[in-house]
Amino acid sequence: MAVIPLPDAVRKSLRGLYAITPDCLAANVLLDRVRAALQGGAAFVQYRDKGGDTTRQAETARALLALCRQFGARLLINDDLALALAVGADGVHLGATDGKLATAREALGGARLLGASCYDDFERARAAAALGADYLAFGAMHPSSTKPLAVRASPSLMTRCRAELQVPACAIGGITVENAAPLLAAGADLLAVISDLFEAPDVASRAAAYYQLFEENARDLPQSTTF
Numbered sequence: 245m246a247v248i249p250l251p252d253a254v255r256k257s258l259r260g261l262y263a264i265t266p267d268c269l270a271a272n273v274l275l276d277r278v279r280a281a282l283q284g285g286a287a288f289v290q291y292r293d294k295g296g297d298t299t300r301q302a303e304t305a306r307a308l309l310a311l312c313r314q315f316g317a318r319l320l321i322n323d324d325l326a327l328a329l330a331v332g333a334d335g336v337h338l339g340a341t342d343g344k345l346a347t348a349r350e351a352l353g354g355a356r357l358l359g360a361s362c363y364d365d366f367e368r369a370r371a372a373a374a375l376g377a378d379y380l381a382f383g384a385m386h387p388s389s390t391k392p393l394a395v396r397a398s399p400s401l402m403t404r405c406r407a408e409l410q411v412p413a414c415a416i417g418g419i420t421v422e423n424a425a426p427l428l429a430a431g432a433d434l435l436a437v438i439s440d441l442f443e444a445p446d447v448a449s450r451a452a453a454y455y456q457l458f459e460e461n462a463r464d465l466p467q468s469t470t471f
């Protein structure tokens with residue numbers, strides 16, 4: 245299927261549910277669940293696959309990209325700049341050990357998204373912002389069954405991120421529909437979720453509940469989400 249490029253303004257508006265793919269699902273099951281998340285209103289998908297089979301990853305990434313395009317959502321690739329470029333994804337998310345942000349920024353150009361993990365470290369966020377990251381991710385906000393050893397981070401980092409760096413903030417780690425509202429109130433523009441979304445009995449309804457939270461909290465944000 246031909247992949248239609250998104251206009252830059254759409255590509256760079258950053259707010260909403262950020263659905264991160266879970267490990268260990270067969271490709272058809274994964275695609276069905278991601279489709280459901282998109283039907284429920286997920287705005288972003290991150291293909292996170294620690295599996296290592298590059299041919300299969302490229303196939304899955306292309307299928308996810310086509311699916312995202314059907315819903316006007318954006319696909320980012322975790323860890324792997326080369327894969328993101330090869331499939332024409334909307335961006336890449338890099339952590340501390342995933343390569344240089346400066347290299348990725350240059351390779352992606354201005355139109356594609358670069359996300360950076362900042363953990364509980366505001367100085368890392370400041371440096372990532374200076375290198376051109378489009379959003380800064382903080383977490384884990386709550387204990388995470390997906391990543392039990394993840395460092396814990398305070399929601400106040402997101403408040404500072406928006407106020408001091410003027411870069412959209414992403415919350416990750418142990419997020420559920422039930423605990424998400426204070427994260428939005430603290431300034432999260434993106435809620436990155438794996439298990440609460442993809443382990444839900446009805447993924448579309450769960451995504452819709454997050455969508456509703458964003459709608460309800462739009463008026464209460466501490467500042468504009470447009471940077």
Ligand SMILES: Cc1ncc(COP(=O)(O)OP(=O)(O)O)c(N)n1
Pocket residue numbers: 262264290292322323337338339340341342359360361381382414416436
């Ligand atoms: C949106 C978002 N935030 C943080 C991470 C974590 O990235 P990293 O620290 O590189 O860990 P892995 O996900 O690669 O195990 C993320 N993937 N997405």
Ligand SMILES: Cc1ncsc1CCOP(=O)(O)O
Pocket residue numbers: 383384387388389390391394416417418419436437438439440
């Ligand atoms: C990748 C990552 N980085 C910090 S916590 C986490 C996992 C998030 O998954 P879940 O939403 O299941 O807690």
Ligand SMILES: [Mg+2]
Pocket residue numbers: 322323337338339340342
């Ligand atoms: Mg990583």
